[in-house]
Each structure stands twice: as C-alpha cells, then as structure tokens.
Amino acid sequence: QVQLVESGGGLVQAGGSLRLSCAVSGSIFRVNTMAWYRQAPGKQRELVASITSSGLNTNYADSVKGRSTISRDNNKNTVYLQMNSLKPEDTAVYYCNAMVKPSVSSRYDYTYWGQGTQVTVSS
Numbered sequence: 399q400v401q402l403v404e405s406g407g408g409l410v411q412a413g414g415s416l417r418l419s420c421a422v423s424g425s426i427f428r429v430n431t432m433a434w435y436r437q438a439p440g441k442q443r444e445l446v447a448s449i450t451s452s453g454l455n456t457n458y459a460d461s462v463k464g465r466s467t468i469s470r471d472n473n474k475n476t477v478y479l480q481m482n483s484l485k486p487e488d489t490a491v492y493y494c495n496a497m498v499k500p501s502v503s504s505r506y507d508y509t510y511w512g513q514g515t516q517v518t519v520s521s
Contacts, residue, residue, distance in 0.1 A: 400424035400510045402494050407515030414519070415482045420494030420512055422475040430497040430507055432470055432477040436490035436517075443493065447479060462488070484519045492517050 406418040422429050433448035447468040448457045456468050467480045477494060494512035 400426060400498050402496055402510055402512035404494050404512040404515040407492060407517045409518045409520065410484055412485055412519055412521050414484050416484065416517060418479040418492055418515060420477045422496050425500050426475065426498055427501045428499045429475050430499060433495040434468065434479045435493045435495055438490040449477065486519045486521045488517060489519050490517060
C-alpha cells in the first residue's frame, strides 16, 4: 500500500502565499515523477506543476508560471508546491500525484493520488 498525505492548504488573501506538502509512504522502491493538480468547482482537474525524480526537470501550467515553484526532497519522498501572489482564481482543491515503482522487480510505475487539500483565495 502507498499513501499520499497532503498538507498546507487553507484560506489566504489575494497576493498571499501558501506552501503545500505531500509525503509519500508505504511500499516504495522509488518515487518517480510527482505532480500537483487542482480542481475548481465545476471545472475539470488540471495539471499545476510536475517534477521528475531527479528534480532537474519541472513543468508548470501557464496560469501559475512565475508564481509557483515545485520542489522535492527524495530523502523524505515529499513534494512541495510554493505558491506566491495568489489570486482568487487559484481557489481549488489541490491534489498530489505520484508515479511509484513499488519494488526493484516491478516493470511498471503505478499512479497514486492524495486526498486533496483545499486552497481558498479571498479577494
């Protein structure tokens, strides 16, 4: 079993900052690409940012580029999302996603999701 536990969401005023965290635990050989998605009411879930296993390659949605930074600590199997200059349109439930290789003999990675953390930005 693999668990993803998110934290750091909350209510913040426009222009403020939040740092989301997501820790992966359980039966893990290696955590590969990790990502943050978000889903606003009435909208589809969308990719916010992703980061490869080495941390050297990152990808951001245009809507958050320049305002957000994704990072990871492989010693803790944890991914972070620092969000600055928050806007009301950033309001959503944020989900952590991880591609996990469960054992050294696994041929495939498996995708896992966190339970989501609410981010609300007031104007």
